[in-house]
Amino acid sequence: MSVTAADVDAAAGRLAGHAAATPVLHSPALDERVGGRVLIKPETLQRVGAFKFRGAYNHLVQLSPEQRRRGVVAFSSGNHAQGVALAARLLGMPAVIVMPADAPQVKVDATRGYGAEIRTYDRLSEDRVAIAAGIAEDRGAVVVPAFDDPHVVAGQGTVGLELAREATAAGERLDLIACPVGGGGLIAGSALAVKALSPATEVWGVEPALYDDTRRSLEAGRRVAVNPGVRSLCDALESPAPGEITFPIIAANVTGVVTVTDAEVAEAMRWAFAVLKLVVEPGGVVALAALLTGKLDARGRTAGLILSGGNVDPELFARVIRGEI
Numbered sequence: 657m658s659v660t661a662a663d664v665d666a667a668a669g670r671l672a673g674h675a676a677a678t679p680v681l682h683s684p685a686l687d688e689r690v691g692g693r694v695l696i697k698p699e700t701l702q703r704v705g706a707f708k709f710r711g712a713y714n715h716l717v718q719l720s721p722e723q724r725r726r727g728v729v730a731f732s733s734g735n736h737a738q739g740v741a742l743a744a745r746l747l748g749m750p751a752v753i754v755m756p757a758d759a760p761q762v763k764v765d766a767t768r769g770y771g772a773e774i775r776t777y778d779r780l781s782e783d784r785v786a787i788a789a790g791i792a793e794d795r796g797a798v799v800v801p802a803f804d805d806p807h808v809v810a811g812q813g814t815v816g817l818e819l820a821r822e823a824t825a826a827g828e829r830l831d832l833i834a835c836p837v838g839g840g841g842l843i844a845g846s847a848l849a850v851k852a853l854s855p856a857t858e859v860w861g862v863e864p865a866l867y868d869d870t871r872r873s874l875e876a877g878r879r880v881a882v883n884p885g886v887r888s889l890c891d892a893l894e895s896p897a898p899g900e901i902t903f904p905i906i907a908a909n910v911t912g913v914v915t916v917t918d919a920e921v922a923e924a925m926r927w928a929f930a931v932l933k934l935v936v937e938p939g940g941v942v943a944l945a946a947l948l949t950g951k952l953d954a955r956g957r958t959a960g961l962i963l964s965g966g967n968v969d970p971e972l973f974a975r976v977i978r979g980e981i
Contacts, residue, residue, distance in 0.1 A: 659806045659905060661852035664813035664845055667714040671814055674746065675710050676702050678815075680822040685931050690947050692954035695828060697819045697962045700936055704738035704766065706892075706965030707815050707842055708802075712739035714811030715800050716747050724749040726796040731755070731784040733891055734763030735965050736802040741770035752797065754788045760891065760969040803841030804899030813845020819960045820853045830857045833960035834943035834952050837861035837870050837913060838893040840902030842964060847909035850960075857960075860952055861906070861913040862942040864888040864921070870898045870906060871913035879903050889918040889981065892939030892965065914952060916945040922981045924948055928963070929977060940965035 681696040699707040716728060727750035730740040737753040744751035751772040755764060756779045768774055775791065777784055792799045801808060816833065823830050833850055835843045847859040863870055866884040873880045881897035888894055898906060916924075921938050924945035928936045936944070940963050946952040947961065968976075975981050 659809045659845065659848060659901065661848045663806065663810040664817050664849045667710070667807075667810040668814045668817055670714055670717050671710055671811065674713055675814070677818055678702055680819060680826070683932055690954040690959070692956055693828070693958045694947065694954060695819065695823055695830070695958065695960050696932070697815060697960065698934060699815060699962065699964050700934055700940065700966030704735065704742050705967045706735040706739070706940065707812055708735040708739035708965070709742060710814050711808035711811035711841060712736065712800060713743040713746070715805060715807040716740070716743045716749070718807060719798060723798050726798070727751055728800050729754065729788050729791045729795070729797045730800045730802065731788045732802055733759050733894070734767070735892055735967055737767040737772070738763060738770060738967070740800050741767045741772035745771045752791050754784050754791070756784070760967070760972070762969050763967050766967070803839030803895070804901045806901060809841050809845045809902060809905070811845070812842045813849045815842060815962060816846025817849035819846075819962070820850045820857070823960060824853065828958055830854055830960045831957040832858040832860055832911070832952070832954070833962065834860050834862060834946055835962045836893060836939055836942045836964045837863045838939065839895040840870060840898045840906050842962070843910060844902040844905040846962070848905060851909050858911040859909060860911055860946070862946045862952070863913055863915050864890040864893050864942065865915040865917045867894050868913070868915045869896060871915060873898050873903060874907060874910070874913060889921050890939040890942060892937065893942065914946050916942050916949065916951065918981070920945045920949050922976045925973070925976050926979070934963065935966045935968065935973065936963050937965050937968035
């Protein structure tokens with residue numbers, strides 16, 4: 657099933673009054689640092705602290721009464737888990753979330769706090785997809801993918817839609833947008849929405865250097881998987897490959913993808929905290945890191961910047977702020 661800009665528009669209607677229409681912020685200090693004008697979309701202020709609520713709610717709200725009775729199951733390291741858990745609670749349905757045993761505790765606690773049942777697994781020895789499928793079969797529940805699902809992609813795309821609309825309303829013309837990339841739901845949906853409203857706007861993705869599967873896939877012209885064998889600071893972006901649904905959209909609408917290192921991500925987190933007064937998780941700050949390092953050149957241009965989430969473990973955040981990472 658393909659996804660269109662019209663699907664993103666329809667998702668915006670379903671989300672109205674349920675998801676937060678996060679503001680577009682402006683920082684003269686950031687403009688001065690990058691030599692251009694930056695419009696910041698802080699999904700750190702979204703419900704559950706990340707953009708993931710948008711796609712989860714857009715999927716769940718379209719389920720039938722019988723599907724709602726049987727509930728949903730999802731697998732996630734954190735933000736999608738919280739999004740599905742809250743959406744399920746709001747819509748009155750049960751939810752089971754399959755989470756890695758080493759997921760950030762702040763995300764585990766929040767997911768449980770939204771009323772979901774949690775099933776943990778070992779990343780090294782267990783298959784989260786198989787576990788979720790087994791639960792779904794036993795309970796007749798619906799599996800809600802983290803990114804490779806048309807309803808999820810359309811919901812995530814409302815981030816880009818709002819950014820483009822608000823920029824236009826302010827009399828701004830976006831030369832480019834910078835967006836984090838994991839499995840590709842956020843950038844695929846946002847690219848569809850932005851390109852429909854402003855075809856000349858460049859859409860750039862940003863990935864962790866070790867998990868550059870989308871960059872490699874674009875270069876190869878096909879989906880390419882990576883298996884670096886080590887973890888990234890950006891736990892939310894450790895997808896091994898772009899999705900079957902997301903990749904064709906990305907290939908058709910995204911200008912390119914750049915990568916940032918863990919050290920550059922940590923510096924961007926410190927900068928966001930010190931200057932923007934925002935707490936941004938590692939995976940959520942990669943696009944800012946690309947602008948601060950000049951890997952995305954905003955000199956003399958107007959850039960839209962998506963900060964996709966703020967659910968960082970407090971101890972990890974403290975270490976980053978102290979410069980230990």
